Amino acid sequence: MKALVYSDWDQLEVRDVPEPKPQPGEVVVRVAAVGICGSELEGFASRSPRRTPPLVMGHEFCGEIQEVGAGVSGYRPGDRVVVNSVISCGRCPACRDGQSHLCPEREVFGMKRPGGFAELCAVPAATLLPLPEKVSPVEGALVEPLANGVHALSLVAQRLPETVLVIGAGTIGLMALQVAKAMGAFRLVCADTNERRLEVAHALGAEPVFNPVRGDLVAAIREFTRGRGADVVIDAVGASVTRRQAVAASRPGGEVVWIGLHEDATELSGFDVVLGERRISGSYAVTPRDLQAAIGLFAHGKIEIAPWVKPFPLAEGARVFRELVTAPPEDYIKALLLP
Template structure:
């Protein structure tokens, strides 16, 4: 293999990125070397860029939503070959703890992600293990392929919530994950899917992807709107996709008795005040949802039914990573998903 040099973007301090370079090693064992074609900005990348991610200290490489071409494989690789167009489930698991040994690797006691180990996807190349590499459907573009990872996050949340036919759902937050959750809830049989957000353009996108109602939370009271939509009974299931005390409590208070809230958002401030008595008076349930576990195959199937391309609002070159992150944080940019092409 010819000598390759990798350029990797990282956040060095709040609001500032730089690039490091290193030689690319030939893959050994079950390792697969991928030339990255498309890499998307995730909400967690933005928390990191602000220096406010609760579990990721700086400096750190970033990027874990990506697609590309396989350019070399180790001697033990069996199902992936050079030339394959792929995406990657960017988890790092130990394979030894009780969760891993029972197939529940999403609960691995040593769970991490490739970017936290120095292998960020805001780069030219990345080396990963074969079990986490997935071939893309032939009709899916590289840019859309980079969105399989966030779609898997949404799939995991919707599957955990066990959405049923005829249920009424509230999704708070119309970022990419919230929009995907809304679309998947409709595909799963929810007859009422309401999306709440501050952005008019994002709410318009929610309607295009299958939402039945939208609430502009900058102009309307979310809980009053929910009461009107449900004749005062409340929502069957809510998804919190923002990560704020206000939206967490909106999710709780919107529920009907015995309702379920699934929390997906990352909380920069993890200590919040909640109306605890609501758990007793309404017997509501709250659960978290993080990442994925056997959800990538489902996301690849669902990518054929959801217009992922419509979520991509901006594209940048890799060297423009600083501008791309700043654009993602600029509310006036009306961005949903930003893709970088190394």
């Protein structure tokens, strides 16, 4: 079968590799579409030890079951499925509490084990969710990033927040924005340093949008909210400066969710947090419930992907990967590969 192989540092190529066989408890999925994730681009560009070649990456994928291994019930060849990017042990307290994404033994596809940048991928049956006919393969591959947006907003206690600010109009930010919209948030505001991305955010319902290069984001949000601040702020960048802005732009008693992972160390005003009783939550990956909710949002036509998602054949994978690492393209934000 063909796979996009990360063969050595800085080397990616499409080549023939042996077909996987399902181990007991696994199925082999014929991949229909797979997303290229920002974490994979950053890992490749920075030679991260979390993704060491030789490796087939890819953790955002859907497809059709080709072969079912021993001991798997409830799935048959031909079933359309989405794969949870996180593989968990299923036995520990976190897994038993429905928090499989926090399992200490968790693994992600395309890190220690082969992922979905290939025609076929062996996956544990416990990671599967059925994909309804009305959700397309391209949407199916976006279920995982959409579920990241669902997960971020599931950590927010306020129902029907008035103003939601999303910092960062990349894939996760645009998904979080659309989840907030589907939840009934009254006003959506988006900030990004890239004008093209702001146009997309605006087309998806953000009004107004802010470019922090042109002026002070926190002051603009305060002014827009009559001095109060946003009820909910999602930081989908994860830089020290955006984490600080997220806290400062939230209202007293407001909620901040950090989902971006751009940097580790963060300088923050402790007074803003304590005196304003602001709550900061970290959001990592997804639960099966988030994936289920994301499939529902696609099935009910709540999510727009047309202006910013672009699929490519797997054969172009190496070129597209390099293009995304080098400079953000003008005509799309999220790339998918179709094996």
